[in-house]
Amino acid sequence: MHINEPKIDIDYLELKKLLDGAKNDNQLFELIVNSPFRYRLETNLLFLGIVVLLLVDAEAEFIERIALSNTELAKKTKEVSVLPFEEIKIPFNDENNIIATAIRTGEIKDTTDWKFLFTPTLRPADARFNQANAGIAYSVVCPLTARNGGALIFSYYQYKDKTGKEQLKFMSEYSRIVNDSLKNLKKG
Numbered sequence: 001m002h003i004n005e006p007k008i009d010i011d012y013l014e015l016k017k018l019l020d021g022a023k024n025d026n027q028l029f030e031l032i033v034n035s036p037f038r039y040r041l042e043t044n045l046l047f048l049g050i051v052v053l054l055l056v057d058a059e060a061e062f063i064e065r066i067a068l069s070n071t072e073l074a075k076k077t078k079e080v081s082v083l084p085f086e087e088i089k090i091p092f093n094d095e096n097n098i099i100a101t102a103i104r105t106g107e108i109k110d111t112t113d114w115k116f117l118f119t120p121t122l123r124p125a126d127a128r129f130n131q132a133n134a135g136i137a138y139s140v141v142c143p144l145t146a147r148n149g150g151a152l153i154f155s156y157y158q159y160k161d162k163t164g165k166e167q168l169k170f171m172s173e174y175s176r177i178v179n180d181s182l183k184n185l186k187k188g
Contacts, residue, residue, distance in 0.1 A: 008042045008166040012173050019181035028185050029053055029067040032152075032178050036170075037071060046167055047158040049073035049136055053178075054099060055150035056092055063090040063099055063150070073157065077134035082126045094120060102141040103149045108171075110140045112160060117141070117153065138163060142175040146182035 018035045022028035033051045037043050053067040065088050068074050078085055094100045098109035098116045111117065114131035115124035117139060122130075136155040144150040154171050156163060 008045050008170065010036070010039050010042050010170060010173075012177060015174065016177045016181070019177060020184065022181070022185055025185065028181060032181070033067040033069040036174060037069060046170055047156045047162070048154060048167075048170075049157045050077070050134065050153070050155040052153040052155070053150065054090075054153070055144075056103060056148040057089075058148040060089075061092045063092055063097075063103065065089075066150075073134045073136065073155070077130045077136075080133045081122075081130050083122065088118065088121050090118075090121060096120070099141050099151055099153070102143045103151055106143050106145070108140060108142050110138065110160065112138050114139065140167075140171060142171050144175065144179045144182065146179045150182070152178060 015035055018038075019028060019031050022031055032053050036048065036051060050071060050073050051069045052065060054063050055066050056062075057064050065085055068078070068085055081088075090097050090099055092100055092103070096116070096119045098111055101107075102109040114127040114136070118127035118130070134155070135157050137157055137159045139153055139155040142152045142154065144152065152171075152175055154167075156167070
């Protein structure tokens with residue numbers, strides 16, 4: 001932690017209560033991607049711009065984008081994307097996509113180039129255009145084990161070398177809370 005780096009104070013118990021209060025999947029999915037942004041000051045200090053929830057469709061062997069945060073940065077990327085958010089599906093066994101790799105291996109993956117988040121569905125130029133339009137410098141994929149597996153993508157408007165313990169703590173704590181909430185709410 002840098003000397004001038006502020007400590008980020010997010011109430012993880014409150015976030016857990018918010019997610020646990022969901023009555024159905026749709027409500028839970030929206031809460032997952034939007035609840036962190038209730039802490040506006042803290043998410044700004046984290047330089048967090050977008051949260052994405054993805055889940056594996058085991059029958060189709062695809063990873064589906066389920067929910068996208070309702071932030072200005074997310075809206076900007078949706079406006080220019082060549083494919084609508086919901087139509088971007090990633091083959092579960094794709095070797096070049098870091099979302100698929102993270103889910104299969106259970107290891108966190110990161111990138112400064114969105115081509116690795118969207119391959120093979122979008123061309124590299126289209127993925128990079130989405131990234132540039134959103135103003136995102138760095139994205140981290142945290143795998144989830146609930147249901148058939150999935151992931152959270154945390155996208156930051158600062159580069160990896162500026163990302164520190166506070167971001168790592170947030171991603172770890174929040175991914176754990178989300179995973180538990182996905183396990184506890186029956187599909188519906």
